[in-house]
Amino acid sequence: MGTERDVQTLQGEYDGYSVELNLFTNVPQGDYGQAILTGHGSRPIVVRKKTRRADGMLPSGAPHLSIDAIMMYPTDPRGPDFGWGFIDGLDYTFMQRQGWLFPCNEDNFDYILCRPETPSITISSYKRVDAAIQYLGRWLKDGNYGGKLFIDVWRPKGSAADVHTLMGEKDGYSVEWAHEPGIRDRTVVAITSRGAYPLPPVPEGKTSTYLQVGPPSEQWSHWVRSAQAYPPSVLTEEIASYADMDEAILTFGRLLQQMNIDGTMFIYVIGPQVYTLD
Numbered sequence: 050m051g052t053e054r055d056v057q058t059l060q061g062e063y064d065g066y067s068v069e070l071n072l073f074t075n076v077p078q079g080d081y082g083q084a085i086l087t088g089h090g091s092r093p094i095v096v097r098k099k100t101r102r103a104d105g106m107l108p109s110g111a112p113h114l115s116i117d118a119i120m121m122y123p124t125d126p127r128g129p130d131f132g133w134g135f136i137d138g139l140d141y142t143f144m145q146r147q148g149w150l151f152p153c154n155e156d157n158f159d160y161i162l163c164r165p166e167t168p169s170i171t172i173s174s175y176k177r178v179d180a181a182i183q184y185l186g187r188w189l190k191d192g193n194y195g196g197k198l199f200i201d202v203w204r205p206k207g208s209a210a211d212v213h214t215l216m217g218e219k220d221g222y223s224v225e226w227a228h229e230p231g232i233r234d235r236t237v238v239a240i241t242s243r244g245a246y247p248l249p250p251v252p253e254g255k256t257s258t259y260l261q262v263g264p265p266s267e268q269w270s271h272w273v274r275s276a277q278a279y280p281p282s283v284l285t286e287e288i289a290s291y292a293d294m295d296e297a298i299l300t301f302g303r304l305l306q307q308m309n310i311d312g313t314m315f316i317y318v319i320g321p322q323v324y325t326l327d
Contacts, residue, residue: 050081050173050174050175050176050204050292051174051175051176052175053072053073053082053175055174055175055176055178055179056070056072056084056175056178056179057179058070058084058178058179058182058183063186064186064190065088065089065090065186065187065189065190065191066086066087066088066089066186066189066190067086067087067089068084068085068086068087068182068186069084069085069087070082070083070084070085071083071084071085072084072175072202077287077288077289077322078289078321078322079203079204079289079290079320079321079322080201080202080203080204080321081175081202081203081204082175082201082202083199083200083201083202084178084181084182084199084200084202085197085198085199085200086182086185086186086189086197086198086199086200087195087196087197087198088189088190088194088195088196088197088198089189089190089195090189090190090192090193090194090195091193091195092192092193092194092195093194093195093196094136094168094194094195094196094197094198095136095137095138096134096135096136096137096165096166096167096168097133097134097135097136097137098133098166099133099134099164099166133164133166134163134164134165134166135164136168136170136198138188138192139170139185139188144170144181144184147177147180147184148177149170149172149173149177149180149181150170150171150172150173151163151171151172151173151203151205152173152205161323162201162203162321162323165201167199168196168197168198168199169198169199169200169201170185170198170199170200170201171201171202171203172200172201172202172203173202173203173204173205174202175202178200178202181200182200185198185200203321204289204290204292204293204321205290205321206289206290206291206318206319206320206321207290207291207292207318208291209226209235209236209291210291211290211291211292211294212238212291212294212295213295214294214295214298214299219302220306221242221302221303221306222240222241222242222243222302222305222306223240223241224238224239224240224241224298224302225238225239225241226238226239227239227278227279227315228278229276229277229278229279229283229315230277230278236317236318237315237316237317237318238294238297238298238315238316239279239283239313239314239315239316240298240301240302240305240313240314240316241279241312241313241314242302242305242306242309242310242311242312242313243311244305244306244308244309244310244311245264245309245311246262246263246264246308246309246310246311247310247311247312248262248273248281248282248283248284248310248311248312248313249261249262249273249281249282250275250281250282251273251274251275251281251282255275256274256275257272257273257274257275257285258272258273259271259272259273260273262284262308262310262312263308263309263310264308264309267308269308271284271285271286272284272285272286273285274315276313276315279312279313282312283312283313283314283315284305284310284312284313284314284315285314285315285317286301286314286315286316286317287316287317287318287319287322288316288317288318288319289318289319289320289321289322290318290320290321291318294316294318297316298316301314301316
């Protein structure tokens with residue numbers, strides 16, 4: 050991911066466009082900031098809009114309705130609609146080859162990041178911001194485009210291979226991939242501490258709740274959920290990327306030990322969390 054210091058481009062006016070930087074780090078959410086390019090040309094930046102139903106079919110009564118949309122490609126007239134969220138005229142194949150674009154797949158696909166309906170692209174590292182600004186700035190100038198184009202930086206979810214902490218006993222706690230029913234393998238890490246203060250059970254009729262845990266003199270509030278393999282309950286924490294897991298294990302392992310907790314914390318890797326007002 051890099052840091053804000055990896056971005057060498059300065060805010061201000063350039064040949065045919067201007068640059069504004071809003072760089073920050075929101076690790077739990079996976080949001081790492083934004084660069085805003087404003088073109089000085091006269092042509093509008095056009096984003097292809099999503100015009101089909103969620104199931105891929107044309108709206109009721111639309112012309113050219115085929116029986117089997119899959120078999121009709123690429124001659125099916127609906128085919129171009131699948132480019133929704135792309136900016137017309139922008140070379141996504143080139144950007145993909147450069148390794149700039151946020152990786153979208155079944156595990157971490159988010160339509161807001163991968164198919165935005167605003168003039169924006171999502172990239173996966175601060176280290177790629179400068180190159181993306183230069184490329185998109187030239188594109189704005191050469192195409193005589195006007196208006197704002199956003200470069201959003203988000204942390205990819207990654208995979209279990211990004212976790213380098215060895216499972217097993219540590220100094221005062223143990224670490225393992227959680228084996229709770231309903232949890233997919235190698236998606237949640239369980240940190241277990243053996244202290245004097247057991248975790249309280251979740252109230253009857255609930256699966257999770259916000260509870261006070263730890264010694265009476267220094268209790269802290271945290272989400273607790275019921276557990277079958279780690280009864281009666283576990284603390285829960287969420288992170289955006291597997292790449293953040295090593296630091297999370299160290300941080301929360303020490304915290305459980307310091308708080309003298311007898312119990313387990315689950316650390317879920319849920320991918321970037323995109324909040325909207327809708």
